[in-house]
Amino acid sequence: MDSFPYPFAVLATALALFVYVWTGAVVGKARKAHGVNYPDTSGPDAFNRIWRAHQNTLEQLPLFLPSLWLFALIVSDLWAGALGLVWSIGRVIYVKGYARAAEKRETGFVIATLATAVLLFGALGTTIWQMLGR
Incomplete structure (x- = not known):
């Protein structure tokens, strides 16, 4: 593994991207179920919630992915991977909850x-701690 020092961060990144692709597939299925044609982005509430869950996941990726990689580089690849897995599980719970009702998205959001x-x-914190220790 010396030539490939961040396998867990890579796996967590790939999983997060797969979760995002999955949310897109969920939107596609919801389009058919609710008769929402392309390029429309709104329809019945049941469709709107699923579409928003997909968009919210996209909005979270620019914060999550750099945070994951900074943590992997500075603190621990293994723990970055574990936290990346937790993030992906949280997003799946979020999407499934939001699809049922807006109020049911909170648990996944918090995770x-x-x-x-x-x-x-x-x-x-690790960066600041190391800088102050010098």
Whole structure:
């Protein structure tokens, strides 16, 4: 593994991207179920919730992915991978909950947000701690 030092971050990144692709497939299925044609982005509430879950996942990726990689580089690849897995599980719970009702998205949101926060603040905190220790 010396020539490939960040396998867990790579796997977590790939999983997060697969989760995003999956949310797109969920939107496609919802389009057919609710008769929402392309390029429309709104329809019945049941469709709108699924579409928003997909968009919200896209909106989270620019914060999550750099946080994941900063953590992997600065703190631990293994723990970055584990937290990346937690993020992906949280996003799946979020999408499934949001598809049922807007109020049911909270658990998945909290799980994914906490994973991102640990990644971001863990990398930032470690960097500051190391800078102050010099």
